[in-house]
Amino acid sequence: MQKQELKQGIKDSIPIILGYIPLGIAFGLLANKVGMSVIQATLMSVLCFTGAGQYIAIGIMQAGGAVFTIVLANVLVNLRYLLFSTSMVPYLKGKVPTAAGTLLSYGLTDETYAVAMNRYQNHAPTASYMAGLNLSSHVGWIASTLLGALLGSYAGNTDRLGLGFALPAMYICLLVFMIKRKSDVLVALSSALFCLLIGYLVPATMGNLFNIIIATVAGASLGVLIGERD
Amino acid sequence: MSGTSIWIMIIGVSVVSILPRVLPVALFSRYEFPGLLKRWLSYVAPSVLGGLTALSVLAPDGVIDISVYNRHIWAFVPTLLIAVKTRSLFYSLLAGIVAMALLYNFV
Numbered sequence: 001m002q003k004q005e006l007k008q009g010i011k012d013s014i015p016i017i018l019g020y021i022p023l024g025i026a027f028g029l030l031a032n033k034v035g036m037s038v039i040q041a042t043l044m045s046v047l048c049f050t051g052a053g054q055y056i057a058i059g060i061m062q063a064g065g066a067v068f069t070i071v072l073a074n075v076l077v078n079l080r081y082l083l084f085s086t087s088m089v090p091y092l093k094g095k096v097p098t099a100a101g102t103l104l105s106y107g108l109t110d111e112t113y114a115v116a117m118n119r120y121q122n123h124a125p126t127a128s129y130m131a132g133l134n135l136s137s138h139v140g141w142i143a144s145t146l147l148g149a150l151l152g153s154y155a156g157n158t159d160r161l162g163l164g165f166a167l168p169a170m171y172i173c174l175l176v177f178m179i180k181r182k183s184d185v186l187v188a189l190s191s192a193l194f195c196l197l198i199g200y201l202v203p204a205t206m207g208n209l210f211n212i213i214i215a216t217v218a219g220a221s222l223g224v225l226i227g228e229r230d
Numbered sequence: 231m232s233g234t235s236i237w238i239m240i241i242g243v244s245v246v247s248i249l250p251r252v253l254p255v256a257l258f259s260r261y262e263f264p265g266l267l268k269r270w271l272s273y274v275a276p277s278v279l280g281g282l283t284a285l286s287v288l289a290p291d292g293v294i295d296i297s298v299y300n301r302h303i304w305a306f307v308p309t310l311l312i313a314v315k316t317r318s319l320f321y322s323l324l325a326g327i328v329a330m331a332l333l334y335n336f337v
Contacts, residue, residue, distance in 0.1 A: 015323050040236055047244035057243055061231050071242035078247045080278075085254035087274035093259055102256040106248055110282055117275040162331030165305050168286035169326025172306065173313040175279040176322075187273050188280030195281040196294060206292050212285070216277045223273030224266065 002128040009132020012119065016111045016133075017140030019166035020051075022159075024141050027054055028148020034061045038149040045145035049109060049138055052209055053077040076208040083216060084113045091120045100127040107134020111167065114174045121180065183227035191219030301337070305329040 024045065031041035031054075048054060053074040060070045085105055092101045104127065112134050119129070179185055194215035198205055205211040231239070263271070288294060290302045309326035316322065 015319055018323065018327075035231065036236060037233075040233075040240065044240045044243070047240055048247045050243070050247040053243060053247055057239065061239075067231075067235055067239045067242060070239050071246055074243045075246045078250050080250075081247075082250040082254060083274060084278065085251050086258065087271040089254055089258045090263060090268055090271060092255060098256065098259040101259060102252045105252045105255045108251040110278070114275070114279055114282070160331065160334055162305075162327040162329070162334060164290075165302065165309075165326045165330035166323060168283070168290070168302060168306070169309045169323045170319065171279055171283040171286055172309050172326070173319050173322035175276070175283050176310070176313040177317065177319075178276050178279055184273070184276040188276045188283075191277040191280035192284030195284050196288060199285070199289060200294055203293075206285075206289060206294075212278065212281045215281045216274060219277030219280060220270050220273035223277070224270050227269065227273070 002126055005126045005128035006132040009129040009134075010136045011132075012115050013112070013133050013136040013140065015166065015170050016109075016115065016137045018163065019111065019170060020137070020140045021144045022161075022163045022166075023051055024144025025148035025151070027051070027058070028145040029151065030055070030058045031145075032149050032152055034058050036149075038146070041149040042142060042146045045142045048074075049107065049141060050074065050078055051109070051141075056207065073208055076210055080209060080213045080216070081108055083213065084108060084110075088113070088117070088120075091117075091125055095125050096127045096130065101130070104130040104134050107138050109137065111170065112137050114171065114178075118174050118177050121178075181228055183223050186226060187219045187223040190222055191215045194218050301330060301333040304333055304337075 027045070028041050031044065032038070036044070044054060044057075056073045056077060057070045060073065085108055088105075088108075096104075107130070116125070116130070116133060119125075123129075175188060179188070192215075195211050198211035198214055202211070205214075287302045287306045288296055288300070290300065296303070305326055308329045309322055312318075312325040313322040
């Protein structure tokens with residue numbers, strides 16, 4: 001275990017946790033409202049590290065939907081991680097042992113993915129860094145869920161604090177950092193456009209984030225076509 | 231939904247949220263991707279971030295809202311400027327959160 005790398009991972013998870021606080025609290029509150037106990041809500045965040053998927057579960061429960069529907073919706077929501085995880089493999093290979101990499105990949109989310117890929121552009125990945133980043137982000141998610149479930153209806157409106165913009169701000173900043181090649185700009189812009197267009201034409205894909213998957217595949221393919229050869 | 235159904239739901243969601251993340255790392259780590267696929271994968275991150283940024287700013291509540299009433303668009307401007315100028319996640323985040331808090335409370 002490299003202490004410095006672990007510390008860096010934990011440090012890099014702070015902005016993620018900041019963004020998770022309002023989302024986790026809101027999840028805890030809503031879970032409470034649809035009849036989940038504090039233990040169930042908290043354990044769901046321990047076992048299922050999938051914000052969008054958990055919100056969808058609550059929505060379907062509220063509408064009186066079946067367990068099967070919830071699981072199926074979550075297959076769709078989490079499908080994008082197949083793509084994220086695969087794109088990380090070339091970076092992890094030879095640097096992080098397969099067993100450790102596999103275990104720690106459970107902490108892969110949109111946010112930890114963006115932060116980690118940003119770091120791996122200049123630093124070799126290590127299991128310690130992954131552990132610091134992914135585990136503390138997960139702990140942040142679990143703790144804010146617990147807080148929300150405990151607060152029940154006492155919680156105020158966290159929007160007033162501007163925390164609702166923490167994650168968008170992080171995406172904007174990491175996108176700026178991520179731009180290395182001219183083709184990266186075109187890829188990001190076209191993916192953004194695809195995403196909105198698909199979401200506009202097929203609104204259902206907004207809820208399950210399927211538009212992100214299609215837009216990512218289209219954007220990356222465009223990158224290969226127009227990109228500079230290295 | 232009964233207590234038992236809730237537990238079954240939690241286990242089910244857990245399985246389908248774990249598998250897509252861990253399977254690629256578990257299966258492909260011994261495998262060398264061909265050059266073209268590697269180039270394609272190198273565009274996945276900028277592509278994902280382009281999509282996530284667009285959705286989180288232009289459709290903050292899951293519905294596309296490109297209007298002057300969307301506070302996220304206004305908060306986007308100082309955040310982008312600070313990100314480009316300082317290249318610091320901390321200052322960009324601070325700019326975004328403060329901008330959003332001001333917009334929320336005073337506009």
